[in-house]
Amino acid sequence: MTQTLEPAASPVDARQKLFNAQDTFIRRWGEMGQTWGINRTMAEIHALLYITAQPLCTDDVMERLHISRGNASMNLRALCDWGIIRRLHKRGERREYFESLSDxxxxxxxxxxxxxxxxxxxxxxxxxxxxxxxxxxxxxxxxxxxxxxxxxxxxxxxxxxxxxxxxxxxxxxxxxxxxxxxxxxxxxxxxx
Amino acid sequence: MTQTLEPAASPVDARQKLFNAQDTFIRRWGEMGQTWGINRTMAEIHALLYITAQPLCTDDVMERLHISRGNASMNLRALCDWGIIRRLHKRGERREYFESLSDxxxxxxxxxxxxxxxxxxxxxxxxxxxxxxxxxxxxxxxxxxxxxxxxxxxxxxxxxxxxxxxxxxxxxxxxxxxxxxxxxxxxxxxxx
DNA sequence: GTATACTTTCAGTAATCTCTGAAAGATCGG
DNA sequence: CCGATCTTTCAGAGATTACTGAAAGTATAC
The missing domain is CATH 1.10.287 (Helix Hairpins)
Known part of the structure; x- marks a missing residue:
């Protein structure tokens, strides 16, 4: 009976929905980037980092956006060059993370x-x-x-x-x- | 003696220099267009119409920018659709002319x-x-x-x-x- | 030093965008 | 109606841009 008013909210479900919402945003942002002379993938990577609001490593980005390592690496570097994302070293970790400026x-x-x-x-x-x-x-x-x-x-x-x-x-x-x-x-x- | 202070100014010379200046502007404007998600030719056509400040027909545009008829036609139409150039019929002339908004x-x-x-x-x-x-x-x-x-x-x-x-x-x-x-x-x- | 974990580079390929030119479509005068 | 003149369309070619994946490079731990 409580379930009729409150949608099912298992953490797995919720995470799935979060991903859906994020992907929707990311795709749209990528499309917009194109019409402003920014390549789609770069825009998508930035959208991903911005919207998740947490540091991600290269593999996270590759997996989430289905792109190759080279592509991810080059676009992450370009975004760093622009200065709108930052490299981040987590202590005890070897690999690099990236995060978007928040403002x-x-x-x-x-x-x-x-x-x-x-x-x-x-x-x-x-x-x-x-x-x-x-x-x-x-x-x-x-x-x-x-x-x-x-x-x-x-x-x-x-x-x-x-x-x-x-x-x-x-x-x-x-x-x-x-x-x-x-x-x-x-x-x-x-x-x- | 007058020629030492005053550059040679035959109309032909002057026209040539005008063309050079216009072309310089047109090329730069085309380049900028690209980085803003506007195709180079469309930007160039608009730059041409704007900078010459007079109505030109399709053949004028083709010749000046070295582009094909199809290309000129499609981009002129697109510019009309945007509303930043206008079609113009000269009385007694069969063909269409185009002019840029001036402001x-x-x-x-x-x-x-x-x-x-x-x-x-x-x-x-x-x-x-x-x-x-x-x-x-x-x-x-x-x-x-x-x-x-x-x-x-x-x-x-x-x-x-x-x-x-x-x-x-x-x-x-x-x-x-x-x-x-x-x-x-x-x-x-x-x-x- | 070597092994390991990760990053960058770049030649070749794939995808996308743009342009051409010829054919079809208008429009007009006669 | 026809012929002349001009415009539009679009399939295919060409040019540009983006992506992949593997090899080379870098950094760290031991």
Whole structure:
């Protein structure tokens, strides 16, 4: 009679359900990673470490995600390079464990900082370079005033402004992460 | 003597230099697209239409980017579907032209809105689903209190909060685009 | 030193994504 | 209706990216 209101809750059952829930999350996270230019497996490994909230070793990861040792090793290393997971040595154990940072805000700040550096900064550099290719000192006054050239120059300016502002937002995001990112967020949401 | 201070500026020269600058931008933009999960050619086509600031037809695009008709056609269509370029019929002309939206803020608002819908919303959905798989009504009181399960639940909560706030920021970004996005930006940058 | 336990690397393979080109499908003027 | 012009589609080819598994490398205990 008690069983009609309370689902069966043997530890084995519960563990199975926990795994199901975790896998659901991991799969979805992997899919999302792909559309953001992060390879599926890397995203899945990170999701696994984040969601289980405990250190796992290479074999745990291999087994759980059905991937090879090489694949696991390379992606774990890449995640360490990004700085969003950490290596961990358990005393008395030979093998290495890995754990995810626990603060989502910190994780995404790190990613934001890195992508800004790798992707936004070079674009900004290129835009500036293109603009200089089209200024008077390179083309002469007359040519620089051709309508096509003026038009392209204007578009470059528009794009530069956008990238610069976006960069600043990224910067703020990053520099506020550790000390409670919520400030940035509250300001944003209340002010608008 | 005038030529020593003023670079040669024949229209042909100038056009060549314009093309060089445009190509530089286009290539860089294509590279960036890739790392953000947008295929290189699509990014390049958009960059071309944006930077030339004038309507181009399929053949113009094919020739300029050295791509096939099929490729051009499919990617132009995809860009139209996104809503960041527009079809344009010139009177008296049979063929179709395409032009990019000119306001960068609008372009990125559209992209942000679409990616939110396609990627963030499903993730949020999944997180909620996972949480419900782990609540008391599905596991029973005792099981729901196992430390592993509590830990995963907490991580899901942390992620959900993050996604929700990010969603709101996206939303604001989008709804402010047309009416001068600068408000959002000024608020952000001054407040911090 | 050797044996053991674990990690990393990388050449080859597999999977995925992108592009081409030709054929089929539109659309329009006459 | 036809012929001309332009667009779309899609099967197959090509290019890129990701994965495996075995061999080489590293670290520790003894």
């Amino acid at each position: 989502v805000w910190e994780i995404f700040s790190i990613i934001a900082a890195e992508r800004k550096r790798r992707e936004m900064d070079p674009v900004l550099e290129t835009i500036k370079q293109c603009r200089s290719m089209l200024d008077e000192s390179h083309l002469g006054k007359t040519a620089a005033r051709l309508p096509e050239i003026q038009a392209t120059r204007q578009r470059l300016e528009g794009m530069q402004e956008f990238v610069e502002v976006t960069n600043k937002i990224f910067q703020q995001f990053v520099s506020n992460a550790r000390s409670g990112l919520n400030r940035i967020v509250r300001v944003l949401l209340k002010a608008l | 960068v803020w609008e372009i990125f608002s559209i992209i942000a809105a679409e990616r939110k819908r396609r990627e963030m919303d499903p993730v949020l959905e999944t997180i909620k689903q996972c949480r419900s798989m782990l609540d008391e009504s599905h596991l029973g009181k005792t099981a729901a209190r196992l430390p592993e399960i509590q830990a995963t639940r907490q991580r899901l909560e942390g992620m959900q909060e993050f996604v929700e706030v990010t969603n709101k920021i996206f939303q604001q970004f989008v709804s402010n685009a047309r009416s001068g996005l600068n408000r959002i930006v000024r608020v952000l940058l001054k407040a911090l």
